[in-house]
Amino acid sequence: MAEADIALIGLAVMGQNIILNMNDHGFVVCAYNRTVAKVDSFLENEAKGTKVIGAHSLEEMVKKLKKPRRIVMLVKAGEAVDDFIQKLIPLLDKDDIIIDGGNSEYSDTTRRCKELKAKGLLFVGSGVSGGEDGARHGPSLMPGGHKEAWPHIKDVFQSIAAKVGSGEPCCDWVGDEGAGHFVKMVHNGIEYGDMQLICEAYHLMKDILHMDHDKMAKVFLEWNKTELDSFLIEITADILKFKDPSGKHLLPQIRDSAGQKGTGKWTAISALEFGMPVTLIGEAVFARCLSSLKDERVIASKQLCGPKGSKLSGSEKSFLENIRKALYASKIISYTQGFMLLRQAAKEFNWYLNYGGIALMWRGGCIIRSVFLGKIKEAFDANPDLQNLLLDGFFKKAIHDCQDSWRNVVSTGVKMGIPMPCFSTALSFYDGYRHGVLPANLIQAQRDYFGAHTYEMQSKPGTFVHTNWTGHGGNVASTAYNA
Numbered sequence: 001m002a003e004a005d006i007a008l009i010g011l012a013v014m015g016q017n018i019i020l021n022m023n024d025h026g027f028v029v030c031a032y033n034r035t036v037a038k039v040d041s042f043l044e045n046e047a048k049g050t051k052v053i054g055a056h057s058l059e060e061m062v063k064k065l066k067k068p069r070r071i072v073m074l075v076k077a078g079e080a081v082d083d084f085i086q087k088l089i090p091l092l093d094k095d096d097i098i099i100d101g102g103n104s105e106y107s108d109t110t111r112r113c114k115e116l117k118a119k120g121l122l123f124v125g126s127g128v129s130g131g132e133d134g135a136r137h138g139p140s141l142m143p144g145g146h147k148e149a150w151p152h153i154k155d156v157f158q159s160i161a162a163k164v165g166s167g168e169p170c171c172d173w174v175g176d177e178g179a180g181h182f183v184k185m186v187h188n189g190i191e192y193g194d195m196q197l198i199c200e201a202y203h204l205m206k207d208i209l210h211m212d213h214d215k216m217a218k219v220f221l222e223w224n225k226t227e228l229d230s231f232l233i234e235i236t237a238d239i240l241k242f243k244d245p246s247g248k249h250l251l252p253q254i255r256d257s258a259g260q261k262g263t264g265k266w267t268a269i270s271a272l273e274f275g276m277p278v279t280l281i282g283e284a285v286f287a288r289c290l291s292s293l294k295d296e297r298v299i300a301s302k303q304l305c306g307p308k309g310s311k312l313s314g315s316e317k318s319f320l321e322n323i324r325k326a327l328y329a330s331k332i333i334s335y336t337q338g339f340m341l342l343r344q345a346a347k348e349f350n351w352y353l354n355y356g357g358i359a360l361m362w363r364g365g366c367i368i369r370s371v372f373l374g375k376i377k378e379a380f381d382a383n384p385d386l387q388n389l390l391l392d393g394f395f396k397k398a399i400h401d402c403q404d405s406w407r408n409v410v411s412t413g414v415k416m417g418i419p420m421p422c423f424s425t426a427l428s429f430y431d432g433y434r435h436g437v438l439p440a441n442l443i444q445a446q447r448d449y450f451g452a453h454t455y456e457m458q459s460k461p462g463t464f465v466h467t468n469w470t471g472h473g474g475n476v477a478s479t480a481y482n483a
Contacts, residue, residue, distance in 0.1 A: 004028045015031075020046065036056045074101045127143075158172075174357075174358070175353050177351070189266075189281040192288075201324075280425055329427075
């Protein structure tokens with residue numbers, strides 16, 4: 001007899017927490033895991049006393065579901081997702097819905113949408129953010145794929161999602177094909193950027209201002225009462241003051257070699273594919289790559305010297321405020337670049353993306369949740385065709401107000417030999433974007449000189465010409481292409 005509203009495959013921590021979250025909101029969930037013993041263990045422990053039911057096979061799980069059947073997968077991205085889909089296809093009926101809530105590559109989601117549509121099934125690829133705590137108490141959810149599935153899953157998704165403001169859920173329909181997973185990928189890329197920016201602020205406090213960990217924790221707590229109010233600033237304060245059982249601060253004992261799971265890298269690759277200057281996320285990924293060369297860096301640190309005798313001018317208090325403003329301005333640039341990438345993807349794939357809605361989905365529940373995202377939503381609500389966040393009145397003024405501090409921090413860090421890949425690339429992007437004229441005319445001349453690639457004249461954009469620069473070159477031009 002069909003008794004479950006929805007099924008969930010994959011009982012790792014995220015899967016278990018989402019099931020319990022759904023149960024809290026009155027949905028009967030059928031739990032399944034490839035290792036069947038895990039189903040029994042979950043029902044006897046974490047799910048004891050709930051309405052959650054289990055299944056020992058996919059066949060049994062499908063039989064227990066009300067129609068149209070709704071099945072969420074929270075399994076490892078890649079092959080495991082395709083394996084489960086292949087096993088489910090013969091068991092399902094027309095218009096049943098398969099939902100992939102893992103960190104899948106958006107192009108895989110687009111492919112699966114096409115394959116399942118041909119079989120009469122509906123497919124949704126949904127970004128899920130918020131870690132285990134978000135999954136349990138309200139994640140940010142970014143569903144995309146077959147729009148016809150949305151009315152059947154909307155109630156479940158919006159019930160379990162985080163709520164902000166006057167109760168708006170951090171979940172709405174994102175768009176067709178892989179749009180949900182693309183938006184989640186950009187979210188994760190921005191998360192890489194936010195984390196690296198905070199690390200650079202910490203590095204400046206530690207090595208230029210020589211602050212101890214408790215004092216730095218206090219600063220981050222204070223910053224969390226300003227425009228920087230966000231989940232990552234809040235947890236940074238907690239991490240800085242945390243002590244091990246012997247009473248020593250834990251942070252300095254952690255090896256400074258960072259890992260990555262790939263979504264930041266995918267964002268940077270997409271930026272290159274679409275020709276969008278998402279420099280800050282790219283630098284954040286490369287900063288992790290550089291950190292992982294720990295043994296080499298230790299050797300280099302004994303042989304390579306930095307600047308001598310540079311001293312901080314001005315007070316600690318004013319430099320701290322400069323760091324705060326530099327962090328805020330750089331964060332604005334990071335989100336600006338992320339939304340540029342979303343806009344370009346929408347053009348490439350003919351997706352209609354609601355940018356204000358995306359900012360709202362990120363306002364709560366997820367790792368990059370912050371007050372700041374409300375301002376992005378307001379910017380796009382005021383002008384849905386906004387070309388670039390920097391052209392919105394609020395953000396334009398914010399950058400202008402922070403600019404002197406930002407330049408002070410970047411120049412001080414450079415003089416004192418502190419690496420700031422994200423602070424400095426953010427400033428370079430801002431300066432590049434606000435220049436009506438850049439030196440790329442010289443690049444075009446060089447390309448035409450060595451490869452007859454042609455160039456456009458200022459007076460006639462769109463008309464490509466070739467010059468015989470040396471007097472002994474030919475007049476035949478190669479076809480225009482971008483390189």
